[in-house]
Amino acid sequence: MSPTHTIVREFLKAVKDPNTYLPWKNLHLIFGFLWGLPIPIFALAIHCAVEKTPPSAATVIRCFQDLPLHYFFLAHPFLFAFLFGAMGTVRHSKDREIRELLQEREEKVRQLAAANQLLREMDGVRNDFLANVSHDLKTPLVSISGYAEMIQTGRLGVITLKQRDASTVILRNVEALLGMINDLLDLARLRCRKVPMKKETFLLESAVEDCRAEFEPRIREKGIAFLSLLPPGLEVRGDRRKIVRIFDNLISNATKFCGEGGMIRITADPPRDGRIRVRVSDNGCGIPEHLRHGLFERFWRGDISGNQREKGTGLGLSIAREIVEMHEGTIEVESRVGEGSDFRFDLPAAEPAAVEQRKGMAV
Amino acid sequence: MKVLVIDDDTDARTMVRHLLESEGVETEEAESATLAAPLLKEKTYDVVLLDLQMPGVSWMDAVRTVRSLAPDSAVVVLSAHADWDVFFDAVKEGARDVVMKPFRAAELLRVIRHATETAAG
Numbered sequence: 001m002s003p004t005h006t007i008v009r010e011f012l013k014a015v016k017d018p019n020t021y022l023p024w025k026n027l028h029l030i031f032g033f034l035w036g037l038p039i040p041i042f043a044l045a046i047h048c049a050v051e052k053t054p055p056s057a058a059t060v061i062r063c064f065q066d067l068p069l070h071y072f073f074l075a076h077p078f079l080f081a082f083l084f085g086a087m088g089t090v091r092h093s094k095d096r097e098i099r100e101l102l103q104e105r106e107e108k109v110r111q112l113a114a115a116n117q118l119l120r121e122m123d124g125v126r127n128d129f130l131a132n133v134s135h136d137l138k139t140p141l142v143s144i145s146g147y148a149e150m151i152q153t154g155r156l157g158v159i160t161l162k163q164r165d166a167s168t169v170i171l172r173n174v175e176a177l178l179g180m181i182n183d184l185l186d187l188a189r190l191r192c193r194k195v196p197m198k199k200e201t202f203l204l205e206s207a208v209e210d211c212r213a214e215f216e217p218r219i220r221e222k223g224i225a226f227l228s229l230l231p232p233g234l235e236v237r238g239d240r241r242k243i244v245r246i247f248d249n250l251i252s253n254a255t256k257f258c259g260e261g262g263m264i265r266i267t268a269d270p271p272r273d274g275r276i277r278v279r280v281s282d283n284g285c286g287i288p289e290h291l292r293h294g295l296f297e298r299f300w301r302g303d304i305s306g307n308q309r310e311k312g313t314g315l316g317l318s319i320a321r322e323i324v325e326m327h328e329g330t331i332e333v334e335s336r337v338g339e340g341s342d343f344r345f346d347l348p349a350a351e352p353a354a355v356e357q358r359k360g361m362a363v
Numbered sequence: 364m365k366v367l368v369i370d371d372d373t374d375a376r377t378m379v380r381h382l383l384e385s386e387g388v389e390t391e392e393a394e395s396a397t398l399a400a401p402l403l404k405e406k407t408y409d410v411v412l413l414d415l416q417m418p419g420v421s422w423m424d425a426v427r428t429v430r431s432l433a434p435d436s437a438v439v440v441l442s443a444h445a446d447w448d449v450f451f452d453a454v455k456e457g458a459r460d461v462v463m464k465p466f467r468a469a470e471l472l473r474v475i476r477h478a479t480e481t482a483a484g
Contacts, residue, residue: 131446134443135443135444138443138464138465139372139464141464141465142372142374142375142464142465143377143378145465145467146378146379146382146465146466146468147378147381149467149468150378150381150382150385150468153468155381156381156385178465
């Protein structure tokens with residue numbers, strides 16, 4: 001729409017506005033009238049000056065009779081009043097619109113602030129809730145595990161072999177339940193980004209070695225070949241403990257999937273564009289396609305290994321994904337039933353300057 | 364050796380008492396730090412096992428109360444909280460050691476032994 005068109009439209013709108021010509025509402029109208037008043041006076045004065053006649057009532061009447069154009073000049077104050085009045089109304093209505101918009105904006109800001117406050121309160125409530133839930137879930141376990149252990153170790157009297165086995169089962173399940181509670185709490189914390197993320201530079205190998213120690217007995221028991229084929233000196237930048245957790249969960253899964261004499265391989269590509277692509281693969285049972293969907297979702301658990309003793313919380317991969325995402329990476333899986341699974345994720349590489357510096361120091 | 368167990372969970376408290384008694388440790392119980400006050404004033408304990416409830420003013424007060432009433436006892440804090448900050452704060456308030464719940468018997472016994480040894484040293 002052209003500016004002229006807009007002006008005309010606004011002007012017509014203002015003219016139609018019943019409030020336009022209410023002088024007590026619109027000082028522009030009076031201003032316009034006063035502004036237009038000098039025109040007929042000047043016109044008469046010039047006429048008198050040209051005709052060289054003294055200004056008097058008779059002269060003025062003659063002026064009008066001689067030159068009807070003076071009627072047009074006389075109309076000027078009204079014309080100006082009409083114009084200025086309409087302009088004033090346009091302005092008045094625009095001002096009102098702006099005021100309304102500002103009020104609306106203020107109201108929205110207020111609503112947002114209130115919503116924000118509510119969210120903050122809810123966040124506090126949620127954190128308290130998490131702390132409470134984990135505390136309350138663990139409390140009964142204290143007595144259960146305490147007494148089970150006392151029975152098992154014979155502190156409460158001599159027990160039979162069967163009773164000892166039973167208490168071992170109780171304890172093992174308490175451990176599992178505790179693991180689940182902790183996983184759940186960890187995931188909830190990661191989800192609401194409550195845990196601060198550390199930024200450390202460390203050797204990727206060292207993180208894998210940390211996990212290896214934990215799984216060593218299980219790996220040896222099943223006769224699994226564990227190959228850590230990481231390029232030497234590969235450094236990443238991130239939260240070491242959390243990254244160890246990723247390996248922990250992936251190696252734990254791989255150990256479950258692998259049968260006797262299986263193989264777990266951990267490899268990584270050299271840094272590219274500041275990222276390191278890591279692969280944890282196994283030649284285990286693989287993940288059927290229908291189970292692969294939603295693999296990284298919370299509480300997912302496909303009974304792949306079919307082994308009751310080796311079932312997890314179903315939270316390991318969700319936790320791994322949260323941690324990878326915290327490091328601005330992605331995680332995905334490729335798998336073939338009967339051939340194995342291949343988990344890939346990427347982590348931030350240590351800054352080259354830092355690596356060089358350390359190498360320099362080592363030399 | 365004499366130990367006072369302060370825990371609002373009766374079962375957990377009794378369990379700890381049974382455990383310690385099986386080790387030949389004389390054990391008494393109290394439901395809260397406030398209720399333990401008369402006992403602490405009256406007797407001397409080698410170790411006070413104090414369960415920490417929700418973080419806040421109350422549990423800090425609990426550690427302080429026990430510390431002020433029994434300055435010679437080693438305070439060992441127990442908690443089912445996963446938050447280590449709670450434990451750090453407890454140590455700052457004068458707790459000798461901390462144990463995360465649920466615990467293994469051996470762990471608790473080791474901590475109690477360690478606490479009394481360092482107190483003696």
